[in-house]
Amino acid sequence: MNGALSYVAERDVVEAEYCPEGERPSLETCFAELVPEAARSILENVSQWGLKELWLGVAPGNHSRWNHTKGALTIALRWYHHLNRHLTSQGLAKDCLRQLGLKEGAEDALRKLVLLAVALHDIGHLPFAHLLGEVLESINWVPEGKGLSGLEQEVLEARFKEHFQGLWKKLGSELSCNPDSVQAAVTDLISGRHGLPWAQAIVNSPIDADKLDYVQRDSEFLRSHTSIAGGRLPPTGKGQKAEWLTEFFAEQQVNHAGMLCLSGRSAVLAADLMRDRIYLYDRFYLSPEIRAIERMAFELIQQFLIRAVMSERFSQTATAGTSSDHSLESTSTLGATMEAEDAVGDIRKLKCRLAAHILMRLAPRRRTSLMEFTVLEDMYRMLKNEESVDAGVRELWQQCFDQLRQLKERGVSISELAKRALVREPLVLKRRQYDLALEILRPLQHVYARQALIDLVKLPRALGGGGRWRGRTARKVDEVDWNILVPEGPISRWGGGSKACRPLTDEAVRELERPYARVLVVAPFGSDVHSEYIWDRVRAALLEGGVELVRRARRA
């Protein structure tokens, strides 16, 4: 609730591993009265990985979004200081302030805006991490919009309104401007649509502080807990993280136009970051083994949300006894909203909002060690009692949930379960045919819903994050915002002495792309003759529909 603001103590914000020896105290003082407590309590309750921690057999909680945010904040602060020193020495600092309409001497205010954007960049996330976004995309409940996904945008706006009004007012007074402008600037930075390129690069870009932290953090975690991703991950020993960052900043500067210039070693490490990120997606986050399990959870979440939004009875039962987040209370039910006088409903936006509202109510306010699984269990409990649902489908759901529970209770490992449930090998196609494949597979999933689950996922682009835009005149353009400059030539030729001279674009990082999508057939009852038939049908339908299947995916 809005009221007197309280802030997280400075020393509780700094992530020591990212600080060189002796630099910590000065970094700490910069966090005084910056990060609201409300942000910590929201972020502590949400896992960075959703259910993945559980699947890996690790106690959830180590990987909270708060821990990740601290890391990203520390990186952002070190980064900001480096760039600001350079800007000041070049006399460009006041140009940056002018571009934002800030007065001279407001450097501290600019730093606060940037750091606050980093501190709040995950505020729009709900339980289940990106799986939830995938579920909503699969049923086309994501409104068209710019920047953040529709769901993240909805939750972010609601939480900003609910928890941070006092913060905007305070900053507005410090900056002598409208609190709405402060909120808009922070929202723009978070969603990748801000007009100051170097500041935007820190908050949301293909090499932002968020990625710098989670690639390191996840690599370290995977190395110490599993063998899933192999030995390919970046070094994360004591002192190495801080050193890596120092080297990453070393040949960075900001040019006269506010562009972030990555030359020499800075460019090489940026390329490494992008490469490692794609590697993590390919070999861990979206690996077939993990996807097989996530697909089962996906099914339960999707079915739950469809009913919860479309059936008022189901929704009331599901949320009975939960407290409401009153910022979302205004969207009561689909029917009530659409029937209100003069209501004009953007139906996708409305469904997205209702889904967010229901999840907010289901997620317990106090962090429990099994938060996401508890919510999943509640969802399943509701679903299994639905009489209108086909008995065969309910059996499949039960099998899905039982498998997941076994995994949670460590009665079976990921590899064992994946081996049992994955039918044959993944079907690999080009990413640009993802939409076509989706249309082909949709009816197949309906037909085979009693026996198997069909999963379709695409690997992200090398340039993830940041703003993207599309030109739609006779010439079609799909491009990332040009905020960062990198050296000429292919990435493999970047190295010492290479100077930043062209924008970072998809073309510049073509070498890093793994432009593929994968189709899996998952058989919760275990792979058998019948599920193999389904795999055959899926393959045949894709080929018949004009999808080119890649025989073997290229590895970097």
Add this chain to the structure above:
Amino acid sequence: MSRVFVPWATIGFAWRLGHAPPGHQGGWDLPRLMFVDWTYVATLGVQHGWIRRPVRWRFPVPESDPDSAAERFGASQVRGLFGGVRSARLARLSEEAERVIGDVITYGLCEVLDFLKKHEEPDEVQVDKVQFVILGAALPKVVGRLASLRLDPVRIRVAWFCPVPIPQWISERADEFLLIPPEHLREEGEAGENWEEERLVRGWCTKRGEKLLLVQQLTLWERSELNWEGLVWAEAQFAKSMLPREVIAAAGQVENRYRGSYSLPAREGDELVEPPEGFRVEYQVVRAERGLDAWRIRWAGRTPVAG
């Protein structure tokens, strides 16, 4: 021993483009909105049923596909006198219209199921099955949404009834060449293979009075027969065809909504409005229960029961 009656519920809807109220910034070149008026009629017992208060949902008209700015008139292009030619603007409008129709019908079906659960009639019949009829042709987005509900195909059957040729009231802007797959335009029992392997909908034509009636049925997993015996057919003036009485009643109430015979939002005490000429079948309002979104009705005549 209780007799089992298989209830019929029919969902009727009308989609129209209309003007936005003053002050509303519509999309596209004119301030317009999409309006979907809809209702359902359910026969739950031997002679009684329910009519839902018809409602109007409004949706924004989507921005036309930006590619339309690059259209050139040219000297030899096909414009599509009968459709069949890609127009970015029409494609966008169709997509959005079919999407909102799909959502309305899915929501309506869920509401009927919830309603039936709330209003079982233990003394007279057991409501453990229901057959839905939707007036119009099946659209893939509707079929996909209903399939997503993973409905028990034995207990819950869904069908579409549509006179052929399609009457103006049902579709002003499209015709059977666009809406109906050719393999559905055969009479049932005619020789010929349906070539689709994973079929979601099967369809056929049957004679009803002077016109053909297209019947399409949601067919997931197994083919469960529609129970025709529960239906009472009546002459539908608006369609110049024979249709089940529930369908005519639903169409009548949707027409009432379109003509503004109901206020929005509905207030307590709103009476069930007599449908206009051409949409009438015989029923009486037995008791209008306050606070509900529906009126109880009693059908005139006898209704056979299904075994």
Add this chain to the structure above:
Amino acid sequence: MFVLGAGVSYGVVPLLRDIGAWFVQQLPNDEQHKKAHSLAEKLATGKPNRGEVAELFSLLQSEKEKSRGIWRRFSEAFLLGSDPKIKMGEQGQTPFSGLLKANPSEGHRSLAGLAANHAAWVLSLNFDGLTVKALIKKGGDAAGVALHSAEDVRRYFSAPDALKSVPAVIKVRGDVFYARCDNSLCPAAAAEQALDRLMRDPPQSDLRCPSCHAGQLLLQFLFPGFRSKEEAAYPILWEARGFLGPRVSAIIIVGLSGRWDRYLLEFLFDWARERELPVLDVKPDGEDAKVIESFWQTYFKGRVNFHFINATAEEWLPEFCRAFDWKNP
């Protein structure tokens, strides 16, 4: 972001119809020049189509001696203001003292103020170089650079080592008028020079070629047909959009009829649609006043927030720039 058309320089630089009127006076009214004369008359009345303008200037720049004489006199009148002078204004009363001596208007100066403070970007379709001149004249830290090609734009935004930030004016169409040396032995005979590169302070008094000092700079009018101009414009437009995309909060079109520039309007409105930017069209009421609004209504209504402002650049720009005080947002 301001998009500038000829109306910004109204009263300072002749319009195409003023040039047409000068040619009507100068061209002999004989059989040999009949066609050119007729086209010039059409240009003078302000109602030619693109093809007619292109044909006129092609004829005038042809190899025929007499035409070359007329064209040479025009180059001198246009650049140096030599006699006979080109007359400007509604009644053709104001003699033009030549482009090299032209001074920026109040509108140019106001824009230069915003650009110097990094509060605005400028895309110009004009050939007169007066916005850059206003930047240079502003003094202090202000200097200015004109960017004529996609490569120029990329180099500007990608320069890592610039010691200070210099505001830029992006020349969208490339210039309609160029200068070229008439001495065929000179390298500058093959290379077109943008007119703003000839701007000096104080202005030069002759047109001697700076490369060979033997030849004279002659105007070259590049308007062979709109298609190649559009093709030349696209690279720079897309390059500008790539770099400026998130930096722009509104698109303000000043003094541009839009009659010749459908491709540009489509581009600008598409940009506005993508970034949810408002578009303002500033020009006085008159014959071509509603061309842009009509384009918006036909293709982008409901998708882009558009406003027409009935005012001249001279009236509106200074007031707007004063009101838009970046120091107090």
